[in-house]
Amino acid sequence: MNQKKSTMVVFSGDLDKAIASYIIATGSASMGNEVTMFFTFWGLTILRKENAVPVQKNRMDKLFAKMLPRGPRKLGISKMNVGGLGAKMMKYTMKKKNIVTLQELIELAQELDIKMVACTMSMDVLGIKKEELIDGIEYAGVASYLAEANEANHNLFV
Amino acid sequence: MNQKKSTMVVFSGDLDKAIASYIIATGSASMGNEVTMFFTFWGLTILRKENAVPVQKNRMDKLFAKMLPRGPRKLGISKMNVGGLGAKMMKYTMKKKNIVTLQELIELAQELDIKMVACTMSMDVLGIKKEELIDGIEYAGVASYLAEANEANHNLFV
Amino acid sequence: MNQKKSTMVVFSGDLDKAIASYIIATGSASMGNEVTMFFTFWGLTILRKENAVPVQKNRMDKLFAKMLPRGPRKLGISKMNVGGLGAKMMKYTMKKKNIVTLQELIELAQELDIKMVACTMSMDVLGIKKEELIDGIEYAGVASYLAEANEANHNLFV
Numbered sequence: 270m271n272q273k274k275s276t277m278v279v280f281s282g283d284l285d286k287a288i289a290s291y292i293i294a295t296g297s298a299s300m301g302n303e304v305t306m307f308f309t310f311w312g313l314t315i316l317r318k319e320n321a322v323p324v325q326k327n328r329m330d331k332l333f334a335k336m337l338p339r340g341p342r343k344l345g346i347s348k349m350n351v352g353g354l355g356a357k358m359m360k361y362t363m364k365k366k367n368i369v370t371l372q373e374l375i376e377l378a379q380e381l382d383i384k385m386v387a388c389t390m391s392m393d394v395l396g397i398k399k400e401e402l403i404d405g406i407e408y409a410g411v412a413s414y415l416a417e418a419n420e421a422n423h424n425l426f427v
Numbered sequence: 428m429n430q431k432k433s434t435m436v437v438f439s440g441d442l443d444k445a446i447a448s449y450i451i452a453t454g455s456a457s458m459g460n461e462v463t464m465f466f467t468f469w470g471l472t473i474l475r476k477e478n479a480v481p482v483q484k485n486r487m488d489k490l491f492a493k494m495l496p497r498g499p500r501k502l503g504i505s506k507m508n509v510g511g512l513g514a515k516m517m518k519y520t521m522k523k524k525n526i527v528t529l530q531e532l533i534e535l536a537q538e539l540d541i542k543m544v545a546c547t548m549s550m551d552v553l554g555i556k557k558e559e560l561i562d563g564i565e566y567a568g569v570a571s572y573l574a575e576a577n578e579a580n581h582n583l584f585v
Numbered sequence: 586m587n588q589k590k591s592t593m594v595v596f597s598g599d600l601d602k603a604i605a606s607y608i609i610a611t612g613s614a615s616m617g618n619e620v621t622m623f624f625t626f627w628g629l630t631i632l633r634k635e636n637a638v639p640v641q642k643n644r645m646d647k648l649f650a651k652m653l654p655r656g657p658r659k660l661g662i663s664k665m666n667v668g669g670l671g672a673k674m675m676k677y678t679m680k681k682k683n684i685v686t687l688q689e690l691i692e693l694a695q696e697l698d699i700k701m702v703a704c705t706m707s708m709d710v711l712g713i714k715k716e717e718l719i720d721g722i723e724y725a726g727v728a729s730y731l732a733e734a735n736e737a738n739h740n741l742f743v
Contacts (some may be wrong), residue, residue: 410691
């Protein structure tokens with residue numbers, strides 16, 4: 270038994286990069302690899318629930334909460350976003366061409382037992398609480414990510 | 428025989444990141460490593476031919492084709508681009524200092540037998556056809572990239 | 586003795602990405618890994634001294650010197666920067682929550698003997714001289730980075 274491992278630090282919260290991350294992650298898991306995705310900083314926005322969850326926040330955390338997108342459907346793209354227009358164009362064309370959506374990719378990742386981990390330090394920085402993130406994920410610090418990465422040959426930072 | 432492998436997912440279409448990618452890739456190949464570059468999303472713009480190629484496109488694909496840069500000489504940079512000014516500054520200063528250009532790096536990569544692969548799913552999303560990309564490259568999906576990455580210890584996402 | 590190695594190409598000069606890089610790097614070194622950070626392009630701005638150092642520069646290099654931030658306290662963030670406001674918000678909230686600063690992380694990295702290497706080709710492109718960068722770092726080209734990466738399983742591009 271010598272199972273290969275893939276890890277990804279998902280730092281970016283851009284729709285296009287999120288799609289790329291999940292396509293690589295689900296592809297790797299489909300090959301039989303053990304896959305860990307570690308969501309830090311803006312990457313946490315991919316895991317946010319769509320609706321506001323009533324939690325106690327200080328003023329700065331409330332501001333971050335308002336400014337940051339809530340989940341896959343609200344993300345912008347890294348280029349040509351133009352106030353969300355680029356993201357709409359990309360979603361429109363991907364739908365027309367029957368390409369899998371980010372929401373579907375996240376579900377597929379969960380079916381494939383990909384370990385999705387929210388970085389607790391980043392949650393602290395951005396004032397994001399567990400209740401605000403989707404179910405079925407884990408919570409840990411960088412040491413947990415590094416323990417996986419140390420045993421993996423395929424490690425990416427997105 | 429235990430040849431090492433490097434792989435790079437070239438997601439970005441920025442001139443500065445493209446130069447960094449090719450410098451790492453050609454450096455690795457020069458050391459005797461087997462190198463694969465997998466071009467996805469905006470990274471595909473690096474491989475576009477400079478001149479428009481007459482191909483059938485739907486309206487959205489035509490729009491993408493118009494908005495996206497055609498090849499190395501048209502790329503912007505990731506910081507301080509200011510409508511292309513930053514890219515001009517960078518190219519001017521690199522030329523004055525006799526630093527290799529992106530076009531030369533791409534040629535060098537081909538001489539060094541670096542495998543350049545255009546991601547077919549991304550081509551589909553952006554409506555880019557094979558005829559529009561430079562010669563001497565391969566076409567494949569993420570599984571092909573992962574087969575290489577699985578055997579490589581040096582894997583980057585740019 | 587089979588010490589593991591981590592390498593990072595620090596291409597970005599964004600505060601948030603710099604913090605993420607150093608948290609991963611210092612975490613890896615704390616686990617007993619040998620860590621190399623290779624600073625290229627905008628990543629060099631992280632290593633700049635705060636105060637202007639009198640060095641001879643041509644006109645273009647002077648322009649780059651003026652436009653690029655000098656060190657950790659001047660960096661912007663990759664999202665929502667809005668003329669530095671986002672960076673201020675992030676630093677304010679991180680301070681209030683007692684999270685380590687980038688300056689402290691850089692010191693920690695030096696205490697942990699992390700090898701910080703400034704890419705000499707990038708210094709040439711941006712016209713940055715050794716005297717302008719902090720003490721205790723090394724200077725080398727991409728071949729030096731690749732020699733480390735070739736022996737490492739954990740390689741990131743940030």
